[in-house]
Amino acid sequence: MSFRLKTILGVALIEVLLLVALIYVSLTTLRSTNEKALASEARSVAQTFARLAKDSVRARDIETLNDFTAHLLRQTEIATVRVFDTEGQIIAEAWDAALTDQPAGKRAAGTDTGHRFVTADVNPGGHPFGRIEIGFSTRHIDAIVDEASRRLVLIGLVALGLSVVLAYFLGTFLTRRLEELRDTAGRIAEGDIGAQMRVRGRDEVAQAACSMNTMSTRLRDIYEDLSDREERTRAILSNIVDAVVTTDAAGNIESFNCAAGGLFGYSAGEISGRPLGDLISGNKLIEGEPVQSYLLSRAKERQKLSLDQMGQRSDGSSFPMEISVSRVQLENETGYSCVIRDLTRQKEEQSNWRLAHRVFTNSGEAIIVTTPERRVVAVNPAFASVTGYTVDEFVGRFSSDLHVERMQPAKAIRESINKFGRWAGEVWHRRKDGSEYPAWMTASKIEDESGVPTHYIYIFRDISEQKRVDQMKSEFVSTVSHELRTPLTVIKGSLDLVRSGVFGSLPDKAKDLVDKASDNSARLGSLINDILDLEKIESGGMEFVKEAIPVGGLLAEAVTAYGSYAAERGVYCTIVGERIDASVLADRARIMQVLANFISNASKYSPDGAAIELSVEWCGDRIRVLVRDHGPGIPAEFQDRIFGKFAQADSSDSRAQNGTGLGLSISKLIVEAHDGEIGFTTAPDEGTTFYLVIPEAAAAGSETESEEHRELQRGAA
């Protein structure tokens, strides 16, 4: 029932009650007033009639009495007139047929309804003669009252109608604002938080509206605040690196953050509502329970329960993960929040770490790891076998305990590591039993992110045996060198002496043979020298004493030294091209050896009378020295192996037979030992150019140069 209807009904009810009371009171008053007026008039009529008719009553003058009564009856409201004698006998009687249908009869005065009876005694002078009874009809009054009540009811109805209309408008007026209030509340309820309504006046509804507006605003603030927080929480959850998944009490997924999406390959929508177990690979049981129920049944509030499990991606692949579950108890609900971390990298790192550890443990090289203060934090088994210390024994000691003080360039090592990142070289160490041994050691460091060294690593091996072998080899080479050269010196010396003719001339055939024997012994000598040179360079046994040599002088020296050799073969050497006013950093004897080789080759392959052209040119910041011949060029099939050992284009070539086949191999090694390059260009029938490229002395750095100078000075002293 609407408020408006209630208002209307209420107003109507009150109105009806009021009207009924009013009408009743009005009618009652009207009736009694009229009746009193009638009674008073009746009494006055009755007394007047009693006085007028006293004589007739006394006289029993019926006729007059009838006259009187008839006359009275003309009065409108008098219905009956009766005259009684003292005995109560009716003397005269009349009635108005229009007002009453029958004479009063025996009806007692005042009791008849519709009539009011008034009596007056006829007793002039105190002597009773009889009594007059006049019956007044109340029909008139009834009519008035009826009329009045009709009108009152009409008026009442009209008033009631008006009231209802008024009540309707009032109700409408009141309820309209209430409806506004309701609508606003409805809007708020439907989500239009912060909706406001117009406030009119200062009545209760207005106050309610005011409160409503305040409430709505406040609600909006709270809502926005909450939204903000939720937004923030959501953002945090979304951006959190770890995957976060929440589930309801049954373990069905409710939320799934970005990281989880990335990790598992699901969108939040896809996975929502599915059981947490879908993210766990395999059907493993823990203590007889599936993983999900195991986790959920044991998870507690504010305390995480972690398990290492295999995660299952949407594509079916799996990966190692750590899943941590805690129970979230809200007012009426239980939920679970799960944080999942991808352990792939960690596992990889673990596996890498294990591998590194195995490498460390199984390495044949001894390894020491120290702190920057040189305190040993780890050594490997190879270390133990080299030094005689046990692993446990040496950890915690200082790496310097190994050092043989007189041999230890410890400071230089540390400086080199700090400057260049590593050091490598030979050191002397002492075993636990006090014996000393040479070791080849490389040292490096481990740095933290900011470049501060955290550890130093020393890797070494005992090279005693290697040294011993090197020593033996060196002695062998020396011995071979001596043992081969001595007989050769004798052979060649004897032949040369015989050939010289100082002991008398030989027959031609014998001389020819002696010549051949001499030439071949010379060649054997060269071969031995070349082999020994090659061995020495390859084993690192050859020392290169580098100095700054002006290139102009170098060419001139080569021409002087080998010009006669060329001349013997019918060719000549010449310097061509521009002069370069610079020096190369080189071992003079060794570079001359290379040039001799170039000139020797060029001589052999040049046509008679041809020139061998020597020149120099810049090659970047290095210098190129070229030796050009005008020979037939190098056959294409031979070019690839020209720097190989015993390489000769054609073994039947008589020119080639004079060489050892090692010259260019040695030259290549020599040039490479100068940080240089060796090479050639050739074209059929146009000739060949061999060249070497070595650093310029000035560019090679003053430090090296001064080093060499000191070396030379020491040598000269």
Next chain:
Amino acid sequence: MELNKILYVDDEPDVRHVVLLSLETIGGYQVEAFESGADALEAAETFAPDLLLLDVMMPGLTGPETLAKLRELGATAQTPAIFLTAKAQTHEVEKLKQNESADVVPKPFDVMTLPTTIHGAWTKLADFT
């Protein structure tokens, strides 16, 4: 001063023979050859050579050891010395050269040019002293 008398020590008889022939026949020098340092030391004082020509690797006294002993003798205290060596490695040569007034002639040498080579080396050493 002329180079005339040469004291030569070499344990290899064949080498000794060839060198002797070369120096005597081609160089025309007066050469006393010994097979050991000890033998040379005995004869040195009497012979009073102008040049000491020593093999390096020898059983008993080595070349340098022989030279050290010879330097203790009056006759050879300052006589120029030349080592004959197959050891052409630089640092070994340097070491030998550190002996005062000594030079090195590497083996194998050319017997025909040996007298000239030795004369050249002797001249330098003699000028130096």
